[in-house]
Amino acid sequence: MIRTVGCSIVVEVQTSARLVLQVGSADLPTKDGVLERTEELAFSLDGRPVEAVSLPAPHGGRWHVLDVDPGRFECQYQARLSGRLPAPSLRPGEDISYLHASRYAESDRLFAFARAEFAGLGRGHELLAAVREFVNGRLYYLSGWSRPTDGAVDTLLAGQGVCRDYAHLVLALLRALDVPARMVAVYAPGLSPMDFHAVAEAAVDGQWWAVDATGLAPRSSLVRIATGLDATDTAFLSSYRGDIRMLEQYVTAYSDGDLPVDDHRGAQALG
Structure with a gap:
């Protein structure tokens, strides 16, 4: 299965703030499975590229952390993934x-x-x-x-x-x-509205x-982004030390070919 996913996020940074984004597909071990990924992730402030610090999130996934001044902040992400992973194993603890x-x-x-x-x-x-x-x-x-x-x-x-x-x-x-x-x-390829x-x-x-x-x-068909105890750990955007206002949010997710049928009754791991 080949899936193409991505998002575009635009916010107005009203006062200097620290932004934490979780939008990239999660890094997962590929033991007993194959998952290939190509991706592009870019951040800008008033049209100028800005760099983020990438950190592993505590429950899995990737944080991208930026300290930004007031202005128009944009995040653009796109990834193409092929293959599947087995159901993740329960780790100690x-x-x-x-x-x-x-x-x-x-x-x-x-x-x-x-x-x-x-x-x-x-x-x-x-x-x-x-x-x-x-x-x-x-x-x-x-x-x-x-x-x-x-x-x-x-x-x-x-x-x-x-x-x-x-x-x-x-x-x-x-x-x-x-x-x-x-x-x-x-x-989530197949989700409507996206x-x-x-x-x-x-x-x-x-x-x-x-x-x-x-x-x-x-x-x-699902592509994991972030994992956690609840929504506190899985937000796609968090801001600290300043004020922001969401201007645009656009998400894409689709699969090449027909989507698999799922009655949601049997056992099924994430894609």
């Missing part, structure tokens, strides 16, 4: 760190609810499918409705949200059921499997 309640996935507050709703299902793929079907059936996808501060409990009560809200509720329910679960920001996308990953039998309760794009 991940089964503990991804069981914790977090800012947007309040598994501690959903403990009793999850145990009652999914009693008797164990912690295997049957449970992942049941949680996915529950969230898909419980929520209504409504673009632009939810607030940036909403967590899984807010989403459950509201009954609607966007992809990050679906993912947060999946994370919270699975962690409440003692299944390690994490958030993944992705490029944007950055968010899904969950859950650990079963020592490997990470994708869970997308929205069902908006086939999981095998």
Whole structure:
């Protein structure tokens, strides 16, 4: 499978700020799989190139960090990826760190609810499918409705949200059921309307499997950008020490040929 992904981000930097971007496809080991990538990433301020410091993000992915003065800041990214990777293996300690309640996935507050709703299902793929079907059936996808501060409990009560809200509720329910679960920001060929996308990953039998309760794009076509406990770790742009205003955001993601069919019921790793 060959996938072409990219984004264009334009912001007005109103006062000097530190910008942290996560837009490049994640670097992943290619053991037992082949993934080839060519990419271009460029930053500019008022039309002049600016350099970023590239750092590994704590949960996987790449931070690009820039200190910029006021002006028009632009980020342009494009990548072409071919091949596939196997389901990532659970590394030592991940089964503990991804069981914790977090800012947007309040598994501690959903403990009793999850145990009652999914009693008797164990912690295997049957449970992942049941949680996915529950969230898909419980929520209504409504673009632009939810607030940036909403967590899984807010989403459950509201009954609607966007992809990050679906993912947060999946994370919270699975962690409440003692299944390690994490958030993944992705490029999603087939997504409509096109944007950055968010899904969950859950650990079963020592490997990470994708869970997308929205069902908006086939999981095998997804391209990982960033991974973390929740949206706190996976934002495509964060700013500190100054003020910025978003002017433009444009995302592209498509696959050469027909997209794979995905009923979102069986086990499937990220593309």
